[in-house]
Structure formats: structure tokens, C-alpha cells
Amino acid sequence: MLILSLFWAWLAWNCYHPWRGKPEIFGVVSFIFGLLVGELPLHIIVIEFLITIGLIAGGGLYGLLDASAVLIAGASWLALAQFYSQADGARTEVLGAARQILGEDFIDAIPPERRRDIPARPELSELINPFAFKVPGVRRVRNVTYHEQDGRPLKLDIFHQENLPPNAPVLLQIHGGAWVIGNKDQQALPLMGQLASRGWVCVTVQYRLSPGATFPDHIIDCKRALVWVKQHIADYGGDPNFIITTGGSAGGHLSALLALSANEPAFQPGFEAEDTRVQGAVPFYGIYDFTNSLSQRRHKGLEELVGKRVLKCMLSEEPERWQQASPLFHVSDQAPTMLLIHGDGDTLAPVEESHALYKALREIRGVRVGFAELPHAQHAFELWYSRRSLQVIYALEYFLTALHQEHLDQQ
Incomplete structure (x- = not known):
């Protein structure tokens, strides 16, 4: 004992x-x-x-x-x-980050009928059974092919309300797994279930993995998926003119890179003319600077992984490729609205990665960015229902709903 x-x-x-x-x-x-x-x-x-x-x-x-x-x-x-x-402090942190972007009274701009739908606290049933991901009234369309690469179909899943309300806001989810593992079936299910139940259309994307794939294959696939969404999501009730991208870990890296490299020809071979802008990004605990230019990381494990399996060259050999793969080096005044989320207890992707990206974005006039640093939160904290993950999701729903309302008001 x-x-x-x-x-x-x-x-x-x-x-x-x-x-x-x-x-x-x-x-x-x-x-x-x-x-x-x-x-x-x-x-x-x-x-x-x-x-x-x-x-x-x-x-x-x-x-x-x-x-x-x-x-x-x-x-x-x-x-x-x-x-x-x-864990309830996570809600305060995310709402604080949202206020950095939208102002202190941003919640008041949300129509009352939409504001009332956002839960005030986690439901006991969700906390008791943290893996009950099936949400009543939400349909999941599985394995829709968005592109074929070398004879291999690349697929995505779509979550939407069964009654398909038109012109719904769209969330594009990119899974994590260190660019070498993971799939679209298992990540961000609480977030997508919550938003889909409130009228969003959520899309989760498959992309080629290393070592079979070599960067930029990963981001090219994600951009192809975005193009497919813009062309076809209206068939599922989604508004192609309002898309927010998100993801955790490697998905945080790719969602940030997707948002910051809009219309970058090097990441759009064969579809350079397609518009790959998004209206916002919410990356979770990502790696944003492969070069470690600010000494964010204390060890070399990531450099070994990226060099040998993802980029397949070392930093000393091709530094420009390492910079090209790093969202930090794509920061510009064209960046969309971004809200970064990272736990200060993360032992796999240090929170200093988000510090660096947040600071770089904040220094550019006209760019809207917020940063929620969650006390004690570990890597991948939102994989299932927990008190912390639900508080983050509810706070994000306020932010995303207000951001969408802003979009509607500007039309």
C-alpha cells in the first residue's frame, strides 16, 4: 500500500x-x-x-x-x-484572449437567442462519461474524398445538424500526431460536436503522413481540403465565405500555417489560382518555429524528428526550408484573426512556441490576435470531455459566435 x-x-x-x-x-x-x-x-x-x-x-x-x-x-x-x-480558470483565460481581439463587451454583440444556447457550466453527464462523443441531432458524413494523390484517395468527415440550416459557419479541423501518426477520426470531437449541435458545419481532414510524405505534402493536402470545402460545403449547409481553421499539436502547426500562408504558390502546386484564405484560426498547442530561433525548446528531440522524417533535411543543410515550414516566418499584415491556446504544463510542445507567435503577430499593426495560456494544462488536454476542455469549448463558442456575427454584420 x-x-x-x-x-x-x-x-x-x-x-x-x-x-x-x-x-x-x-x-x-x-x-x-x-x-x-x-x-x-x-x-x-x-x-x-x-x-x-x-x-x-x-x-x-x-x-x-x-x-x-x-x-x-x-x-x-x-x-x-x-x-x-x-480547471474553471480555463474559461476565464480563453474569454480574456477573445477580449484582446473583439473588445471587452464582445459577448453583448451576440444576439440573445444565440447567447442563451451556450452552456454556463459543464453538464454532469459529459463529465461522468468523458468519451460519449455522439451528440443528438448531429449527423456525421464519413470518408468524403476531396482529392486523389498518386491513386490514393484523401478523405474528410463532415459534422452538421440533421436539418441542414443554410449559410452555417464552418470549422476546418486538422488533426495532430507529430506529422507521422494520427487520423481524422479521433481528435477535437468534443469541440466539433458542440459547434455542430449549435448550427456549425465542422470538417475534419485526412492528410498524408511522414515518413511517406515529405513536407510540404502535409500543408498541400490541407489546402486542397480547404479548396474542396469552399467549392462544396454549401451542399451541407455551410457558408464557404466564413471558415475558421483549428487543430492541435501538428494540427496546430498546420492550421496556423494554413491561415498565415494564404495563396502561397509553393503550397498550392497545380491550384495556385485558388483562394486559400480563411476568416480565422484557433491553433492549439502547436509548434510554430521549427528553427527554434528564439530557443523556445530546451531539447533537440523535435529537430531530430522533423529533420529525419518530415523535412528530410537538417536545419544546417537547408535553413530556408525549415523557415518555410514554420508559421512564425509567414507572419504578415495579411494574417486573419487568430486566437492561440496553449497549456503552461505542456511537456511535448512548450508554451513558449505560442509566446513567440503571439508576440510576432501583436507587433504587426492591424492584425488581431489573442493568446490564452491555460494554467497546468497538458498537451492534448481537449481530446475528451473534461471540466477544463468543456470550459474552453464554451468560451470558444462565445468567441466564434461573436466573430461570425461580426462577419454577418459586415455583409
Whole structure:
């Protein structure tokens, strides 16, 4: 029991103090346990409590050491309960970032009937079953081919309300996975389900992965998907003139690059004349500077991955290609509205990546950008329903609804 309770205490400690140093593998371990425990703290408390009760009922605990173990376990439960209670602060951070862009009173500009639809707090049913992604009234159209590359179909899924309201705002989701793994089926489901239930059309995109693909294949596919959306999304009720792109991790990188490199010929071979502008971007915990020009990253693990498997050249060999792949080097006065979201507990993609991009965008006159730095949030924190992820989603819904209303008012 003592060993078990010490492990539980470390789980709680890791939520508050994730590993950021070397060896890098410790950061991966910290991420795995930090994500699981940090986003499901009450579930973990219940499981650990039941294990403890079972050991006590079975007569497996006795003596001073076991009594100390129970006290340690209890302290870890209190720490996790406190961690859970702090998750509501994510809503404040995202709303603060939205106010940087739209002004202090931006919520008042949302029509009352739309404002009332946004939940004030997470539903208990969503918190109890964090993987119940099916949303009533939302249809998912799977595996629509948007392009064929070398005989391979590239596909996307579309989420929309069953009654297909016309001229709905569109969200384009790009999945993460370090450019080498991942798929369109498993990421951002809480966000897309929430927005689709409120009348948005959400599209999640497949793209070629490394090492089979070499950059810029990834962003080319994403831009082809965007072009398909602009040409066909009206058939699903979407408005091709209002598209917001989002994604997490590698998807955060690609969604930021998509937004900042609109109509870049190098990323649109064979479809250079197509308009690839979007009306906004909400990248989550992305890598925005492969070159590490500001020393945002403390270790070389990412450089090894990118050099050997994604770009297939090292920074010292072709620095211009590394810059071309980095959203930070595409910052200009043509940038659309952007709201960056990143947890300061991220052990895979340091929050300094978002600091750098945010600062660069802020320095350009006329560019609208906000940054929500979420206390203690780990990488991939919004993969399932949790108190933190739902608060972020609800705050984002306010922001995106207001941004869409602004678009409607300008027509």
C-alpha cells in the first residue's frame, strides 16, 4: 500500500509539476500520466479510493506504515480535487484572449437567442462519461474524398445538424500526431460536436503522413481540403465565405500555417489560382518555429524528428526550408484573426512556441490576435470531455459566435 500511495502522490504532483528537463523520455511519461490524471481527476480519485477500501476490507492493511500510506493517499486525493477545481480558470483565460481581439463587451454583440444556447457550466453527464462523443441531432458524413494523390484517395468527415440550416459557419479541423501518426477520426470531437449541435458545419481532414510524405505534402493536402470545402460545403449547409481553421499539436502547426500562408504558390502546386484564405484560426498547442530561433525548446528531440522524417533535411543543410515550414516566418499584415491556446504544463510542445507567435503577430499593426495560456494544462488536454476542455469549448463558442456575427454584420 505504501508503494501504491507514493505512486498516487506522484501522479498528483506531476499534474502541478510536469517534467520539462532531460532525459526527454521522462517528459513523454509525464505527458501520458499528466493528461490522463489531470483531465480525469475525479475518476482517478474514485478508482484509488475503491482500491484502498478494498485493501482495508480484505485485511491487507495494518501497522504504522499502512496507516501512513492511507494518509498519503488522502493527501493526493485532496491535491487532485484542488486541481479539478482550478480547471474553471480555463474559461476565464480563453474569454480574456477573445477580449484582446473583439473588445471587452464582445459577448453583448451576440444576439440573445444565440447567447442563451451556450452552456454556463459543464453538464454532469459529459463529465461522468468523458468519451460519449455522439451528440443528438448531429449527423456525421464519413470518408468524403476531396482529392486523389498518386491513386490514393484523401478523405474528410463532415459534422452538421440533421436539418441542414443554410449559410452555417464552418470549422476546418486538422488533426495532430507529430506529422507521422494520427487520423481524422479521433481528435477535437468534443469541440466539433458542440459547434455542430449549435448550427456549425465542422470538417475534419485526412492528410498524408511522414515518413511517406515529405513536407510540404502535409500543408498541400490541407489546402486542397480547404479548396474542396469552399467549392462544396454549401451542399451541407455551410457558408464557404466564413471558415475558421483549428487543430492541435501538428494540427496546430498546420492550421496556423494554413491561415498565415494564404495563396502561397509553393503550397498550392497545380491550384495556385485558388483562394486559400480563411476568416480565422484557433491553433492549439502547436509548434510554430521549427528553427527554434528564439530557443523556445530546451531539447533537440523535435529537430531530430522533423529533420529525419518530415523535412528530410537538417536545419544546417537547408535553413530556408525549415523557415518555410514554420508559421512564425509567414507572419504578415495579411494574417486573419487568430486566437492561440496553449497549456503552461505542456511537456511535448512548450508554451513558449505560442509566446513567440503571439508576440510576432501583436507587433504587426492591424492584425488581431489573442493568446490564452491555460494554467497546468497538458498537451492534448481537449481530446475528451473534461471540466477544463468543456470550459474552453464554451468560451470558444462565445468567441466564434461573436466573430461570425461580426462577419454577418459586415455583409
